[in-house]
Amino acid sequence: MTTAQPLDVQPSPLALLLLGREADPRSERGVECPGDLPAPSDPDLVERARAAKARLGDKVFVLGHHYQRDEVIEFADVTGDSFKLARDAAARPGAEYIVFCGVHFMAESADILTGDDQQVVLPDLAAGCSMADMATAEQVAECWDVLTDAGVAGTTVPVSYMNSSADIKAFTGKHGGTICTSSNAERALKWAFAQGEKVLFLPDQHLGRNTAVRDLGLSLDDCVLYNPHKPGGGLTADELRAAKVILWRGHCSVHGRFSLESVRDVRERIPGVNVLVHPECRHEVVAAADLVGSTEYIIKTLEAAPAGSKWAIGTELNLVRRLANRFADEAAGNKEIVFLDKTVCFCSTMNRIDLPHLVWALESLADGKVVNRIEVDPEVAAFSKLALERMLALP
Ligand code: SF4
Numbered sequence: 001m002t003t004a005q006p007l008d009v010q011p012s013p014l015a016l017l018l019l020g021r022e023a024d025p026r027s028e029r030g031v032e033c034p035g036d037l038p039a040p041s042d043p044d045l046v047e048r049a050r051a052a053k054a055r056l057g058d059k060v061f062v063l064g065h066h067y068q069r070d071e072v073i074e075f076a077d078v079t080g081d082s083f084k085l086a087r088d089a090a091a092r093p094g095a096e097y098i099v100f101c102g103v104h105f106m107a108e109s110a111d112i113l114t115g116d117d118q119q120v121v122l123p124d125l126a127a128g129c130s131m132a133d134m135a136t137a138e139q140v141a142e143c144w145d146v147l148t149d150a151g152v153a154g155t156t157v158p159v160s161y162m163n164s165s166a167d168i169k170a171f172t173g174k175h176g177g178t179i180c181t182s183s184n185a186e187r188a189l190k191w192a193f194a195q196g197e198k199v200l201f202l203p204d205q206h207l208g209r210n211t212a213v214r215d216l217g218l219s220l221d222d223c224v225l226y227n228p229h230k231p232g233g234g235l236t237a238d239e240l241r242a243a244k245v246i247l248w249r250g251h252c253s254v255h256g257r258f259s260l261e262s263v264r265d266v267r268e269r270i271p272g273v274n275v276l277v278h279p280e281c282r283h284e285v286v287a288a289a290d291l292v293g294s295t296e297y298i299i300k301t302l303e304a305a306p307a308g309s310k311w312a313i314g315t316e317l318n319l320v321r322r323l324a325n326r327f328a329d330e331a332a333g334n335k336e337i338v339f340l341d342k343t344v345c346f347c348s349t350m351n352r353i354d355l356p357h358l359v360w361a362l363e364s365l366a367d368g369k370v371v372n373r374i375e376v377d378p379e380v381a382a383f384s385k386l387a388l389e390r391m392l393a394l395p
Pocket residue numbers: 067103128129130131132163252253254255316347348349350
């Protein structure tokens with residue numbers, strides 16, 4: 001008879017917070033959103049959003065991440081991925097208010113990259129990112145101590161995905177590392193290996209592993225997984241010394257759910273389908289896909305795809321649905337675009353931003369009241385900016 005093995009993962013206290021309830025300002029989610037919101041059933045919401053935006057004029061600049069709902073995207077001045085949006089915001093110094101329709105870490109990056117006189121607003125403070133929450137400043141500091149004890153911190157360069165809190169970006173800047181996006185992760189890793197012998201990749205293990213193995217030609221055995229819930233990350237000093245890439249045990253709760261099964265199933269259901277997935281997907285999914293790339297790459301690939309081609313897309317559902325509608329008719333090429341999985345749902349935190357929250361934020365600003373301002377501590381912002389600037393200077 002076998003005995004039950006003890007659970008090796010300590011539950012995070014964050015797991016107990018209900019989305020949008022209770023208060024934990026240091027969390028990317030589970031934060032209360034105060035405010036007297038209009039009812040979702042209010043038939044005048046669209047008109048109210050238009051009117052408030054018109055009252056604000058050039059004073060406001062609304063950014064819409066690709067994963068946002070259609071009702072929100074309709075009011076975005078620009079759409080894009082997180083880094084493009086932060087750069088777009090920085091290129092609009094005349095806009096007093098930046099309304100970021102996305103999640104918390106994106107609004108932080110916009111605050112870091114925009115001027116001191118610009119104020120960044122997140123329409124719902126509960127719009128966080130579960131991946132960003134998987135690496136806290138304390139956990140990462142502890143990890144660095146573990147690397148120091150193993151004698152490898154001096155030769156390790158941190159590379160942090162854009163999808164991380166400002167605290168983690170600041171840690172990265174302070175320790176000689178860079179930020180990366182899903183578009184430039186390969187360049188970031190190559191740069192890091194030119195600076196040191198190892199990379200600590202935070203917080204998305206899948207993007208780190210996929211980039212190391214697919215793009216840099218490293219083996220899976222060159223990568224180890226650091227589990228912040230285990231003493232010493234669950235790794236021995238010898239394992240840390242032998243590794244080339246130390247992956248943080250974080251993942252995206254949306255992309256992490258696509259499976260090899262979903263790829264096999266869609267190939268059976270739709271003969272001739274092209275499978276195109278985001279690199280936040282698990283390694284076996286990425287290995288089984290035809291094409292892999294960021295949201296911007298996914299959009300460009302579909303724009304350039306031949307008429308009548310068939311596509312199964314592994315990324316957030318709001319974007320896939322919008323693309324499916326955009327290319328559905330004859331004039332747009334009659335491209336058949338389906339969601340890779342039957343069961344994966346929307347990103348729940350991205351979906352926190354809805355029309356009532358947007359109307360509330362815009363009307364408050366039009367009345368001269370700044371709500372849900374996202375402001376990064378100046379020291380954290382300075383070190384984060386250093387890491388972001390290293391990314392901008394990547395060869
Ligand atoms: S899609 Fe994933 S990475 Fe993006 S905000 Fe949602 S949980 Fe975070």
